[in-house]
Amino acid sequence: MSSILGNLSELTVQMVIMWAIGGVMIYLAIRKEMEPTLLLPMGFGCILCNLPNSGAVEVLDTLFNAGVANELFPLLLFIGIGAMIDFGPLLADPKLLLFGAAAQFGIFFTLSMASLFGFELRDAASIAIIGAADGPTSIFVANTLKSNYTAAIIVAAYSYMALVPIVQPFCIKLITTKKERMIRMDYTPGKITKTTRILFPIVVTVIAGLVSPQSVALVGFLMFGNLLRECGVLRTLSETAQNVLANLISLLLGLTVAVRMQAESFLVPETLMILALGLVAFMFDTFGGVLFGKFINLFAKKKINPMIGAAGISAFPMSSRVIAKMAKDEDPYNFILMQAAGANVAGQVASVIAGGIILAMIAPLV
Amino acid sequence: MSINLQAFRQSLVFMGEGMLGIFAVMLVIIGVIYALAHWTAGHEK
Numbered sequence: 001m002s003s004i005l006g007n008l009s010e011l012t013v014q015m016v017i018m019w020a021i022g023g024v025m026i027y028l029a030i031r032k033e034m035e036p037t038l039l040l041p042m043g044f045g046c047i048l049c050n051l052p053n054s055g056a057v058e059v060l061d062t063l064f065n066a067g068v069a070n071e072l073f074p075l076l077l078f079i080g081i082g083a084m085i086d087f088g089p090l091l092a093d094p095k096l097l098l099f100g101a102a103a104q105f106g107i108f109f110t111l112s113m114a115s116l117f118g119f120e121l122r123d124a125a126s127i128a129i130i131g132a133a134d135g136p137t138s139i140f141v142a143n144t145l146k147s148n149y150t151a152a153i154i155v156a157a158y159s160y161m162a163l164v165p166i167v168q169p170f171c172i173k174l175i176t177t178k179k180e181r182m183i184r185m186d187y188t189p190g191k192i193t194k195t196t197r198i199l200f201p202i203v204v205t206v207i208a209g210l211v212s213p214q215s216v217a218l219v220g221f222l223m224f225g226n227l228l229r230e231c232g233v234l235r236t237l238s239e240t241a242q243n244v245l246a247n248l249i250s251l252l253l254g255l256t257v258a259v260r261m262q263a264e265s266f267l268v269p270e271t272l273m274i275l276a277l278g279l280v281a282f283m284f285d286t287f288g289g290v291l292f293g294k295f296i297n298l299f300a301k302k303k304i305n306p307m308i309g310a311a312g313i314s315a316f317p318m319s320s321r322v323i324a325k326m327a328k329d330e331d332p333y334n335f336i337l338m339q340a341a342g343a344n345v346a347g348q349v350a351s352v353i354a355g356g357i358i359l360a361m362i363a364p365l366v
Numbered sequence: 367m368s369i370n371l372q373a374f375r376q377s378l379v380f381m382g383e384g385m386l387g388i389f390a391v392m393l394v395i396i397g398v399i400y401a402l403a404h405w406t407a408g409h410e411k
Contacts (some may be wrong), residue, residue, distance in 0.1 A: 008384040049381070094399040101385075101392040116374035124377065195406035203398050211391055347394070352390060357387045361380055 009105030021261075027153075031092050037250040038135065042155070060259035063252065071143055074136035080246025082200035082201070082225020082346075083238045085316070089342035090349070092189035092222035093198060096308075096339070099290070100346030103312030104354040105288025106131035110281040111202070111358075115243035117273060122366040125358050127274050130157045131281030132351035134314035135165070139257070140218055141355050151260035151340035152271040165237060166317045167279070169284040172310050172326065176239045180294070181330045182285025183305040187338050197230040206354055214363055215356025222352055238336050253323030286310045289343070290311045305336050311343040320344035 024042030029036035048056045067073040090096055107128045114124035126147035131136050138157040142150045160167065172181070201223035210221035228238040260266070271332045293306030307326060320340035327334045 008373070015380070033375070033388060091399060094396045097396050098389070101388045104388055105385065108384040111384075112374055112377040112381050115377035116369060116371070117367045118370045120396040121373070121377075124373075180408070190403060190405065193403070193406040196402045199402050200399065203402070207391065207394055207398070211387070346392075351391065353391050354388055357384050357391075360387075361383060 003078075003256065008050050011111060012052075012263065014267050015050045015052065016052035017267060018261065018263045019047050021266075022050070028162070032162075033291045037247070038158050038160070038254045038346055041251055041254025042158075042265040048255075049259050049262050055257060057175075057262070058175060060256055063256045064259050068139065068145060068256055071140050071217070073249050073256070074139040074143075075141040075217055077246060077249040078218065078221040079134045079225040079251065080249065082222040083229045083241035084246070085222075085226055085229075085345060085348060087197070087226065087345055088192060089189070089202060089338055090345040091192045091309075093339070094341050096312075096342040097346045099309045099312035099347065100348075100350030101342040101345055102292030102309055103239045103285045103289030103314070103343075104131065105280040105352050106283065106285030107145055107354050109284040110277050110289075110313075113280055114277050117277075118271075120148075120268075120366075121362060123149055125362040126150070126153055127156075127277050128281060129355055129358060130160065130274075130278040131155075131285050132314055132355055133157070133161055133282065133285065133319075134351045134355075135161065135346070137218065137254075137314070137355040138350055141358055142215070143317070144359055145362060149270060149274055151257060151266055152274040153226055154257050156233075156275050158365070159275075160278050160282045160320070161315045164282075164318045167282050168286050168319060168322050169326055170312050171283050172307055172323075175287060175290055176294075176306055178330060180297075180306055182334060183303050184331070184334050185308075185336050185339050186302070187335075190337070194230075194232070198227065200256045201226040201230070204349065208356060212353070212356035212360040214359040216353070218355055219352050222348075231287075243282050282313075284316060285313050289313070305334075305339070308336060308340045308343045310365070312347040312350065313344070314348045316344045317341065318347055 022043040025039045028034040029040035077279050111128035114127045122145040126145050127140035129141040135157050142153045205220045205223045209216035228234050288310040289309030292308045293309035297303050307323045311323045323340040324337035327336045
């Protein structure tokens with residue numbers, strides 16, 4: 001009896017706050033269906049690891065060292081994601097890759113902002129990568145740079161990805177006119193040969209490897225997954241990667257990351273700052289993409305709807321759906337889903353490459 | 367948490383290099399896609 005009461009006496013207010021945070025994550029996952037594959041295991045893990053003398057911490061710490069600290073889980077998850085992506089809309093109109101590049105502006109802007117607010121370079125770069133809107137890339141970069149705030153970064157990355165339908169329309173309306181949002185675009189896709197689809201992942205891997213060898217694992221695993229999908233002779237493997245592998249890793253990843261959400265390291269003022277900077281990253285990604293679209297319109301004969309620039313982030317297909325819906329809300333006969341989907345897929349490639357560029361620039365300095 | 371203007375100024379270099387770098391990589395990939403499409407279209411005929 002005394003041992004039970006003794007354990008109870010070690011319960012702190014901070015632990016109870018972490019239970020509440022875990023509870024909110026579970027609520028958002030179940031009731032709001034916000035990134036449930038990750039928020040639910042993370043929420044439960046958060047409660048699990050914040051019990052006094054929790055025996056789960058040691059087990060999850062072992063899993064963390066085996067799968068997250070060495071970047072194994074995010075890389076394996078990338079095989080699944082690669083197998084899910086159809087690069088068709090992008091290959092049909094490769095120019096859309098430029099929107100993917102422009103919409104990474106939030107990453108580099110946030111790097112400067114985090115530096116301004118006194119974060120070490122390794123932490124500033126890891127916080128900035130929240131703007132990649134790509135969970136596995138955030139985990140990979142934060143771990144490679146050995147950031148002190150990995151858990152807060154992951155929570156911010158996944159939370160804001162789920163908030164794309166709220167953040168992006170607000171930002172787009174701030175910097176576009178109704179007339180711009182009503183611009184219609186013709187969709188005349190080029191023909192994509194099977195050989196192009198097969199060679200694309202191989203060529204992108206080689207280019208990324210030459211530009212940024214630190215990130216070649218990230219790009220390579222993504223593109224390997226895509227090659228499984230496109231080669232046409234490994235259907236079972238492709239389906240396994242898309243379903244079994246991606247689900248299994250997501251399940252372990254969420255629970256494992258929660259071990260870094262212990263009250264003493266998570267409930268610090270920096271966590272709030274990271275959440276705020278994550279929002280800045282997402283907002284400036286959107287501004288970057290849209291303003292690039294407006295810039296192109298200064299010269300283009302055929303005007304483009306600048307909203308598709310906002311879809312150049314990695315949150316697929318959520319972002320492209322949001323943009324297509326916004327266009328339809330302004331003009332019921334305006335269909336820009338395919339162009340937005342192309343920009344969105346471009347964002348998936350660009351975010352991984354941006355992660356690689358961040359590593360190439362920052363890793364040698366820390 | 368304090369304001370660090372010197373670190374901010376240094377990070378502006380990363381912003382410039384990073385954006386230039388990502389646009390450069392994307393332009394290379396665009397070129398490669400067009401080249402692949404051109405080459406494979408003739409090849410698959």
